Amino acid sequence: MLLSCQNAAWAYDGNVAASGLNFSVAAGDYLCVVGENGSGKSTLLRGLLGLKTPCAGKIVYAADWRGTDIGYLPQQTAAQKDFPASVQEVVLSGRIGRLGWRPFYAAADKKAALNNLKLLGLERLRGRCFRELSGGQQRRTLLARALCAAQKLLILDEPLSGLDPSAAQNVYALLQRLRQAGLTIIMVSHDLRGALRQASHVLHLQNKQKFFGTAANYKKWLEKKHV
């Protein structure tokens, strides 16, 4: 078990955004978090990252858990679009959590950045200024950055937003390969069909936990709901 949410809830100024969350994620799982706008998905991700403290319940992490093992792709925000740095620098910054006492990046950091730039088809753009890129190119750059950070767990908040169909397919194929290589993935997505093709587990939120289980059982649950 990598992490387990035990009756956890989060609120903003007393207004509950998500409550009664009980689920666990094992190493190698691919969990897709679904639900309508405002159902608490991003709040949960921030909770898992330790950026927002639960107002009830708790999250229990594996004994050997280190916060630096996580790569995180946040939801797109206006502020992110204005980074005055090159694509390569943004991707390399995914290694910051691993620098420890070192004041500079090592050859291994630069190699990892280059590798992830290639994986996301960004090699040609590496010298370009991040803020001059298209929305989809920026999204891929931030995904490459998250990959640079992800040792054990990749947390993605709508990774496909702004991507054209072929770029989205490439990201799905990449996630599949990463999972086969042993990475655990937690992803918020509005592309239910695409997510269900790949996910091992689904968590459906509506400010509460409506469903948690395997993707196969989620399909059955959806069918029952609609008869």
Ligand SMILES: Nc1ncnc2c1ncn2[C@@H]1O[C@H](COP(=O)(O)OP(=O)(O)OP(=O)(O)O)[C@@H](O)[C@H]1O
């Ligand atoms: N910083 C904040 N301050 C106050 N309320 C917030 C804040 N962030 C989110 N909320 C509220 O918490 C609830 C859940 O929001 P959240 O962003 O987690 O939903 P979501 O499922 O990720 O939505 P979307 O699909 O639109 O991204 C919403 O009612 C939202 O208005």
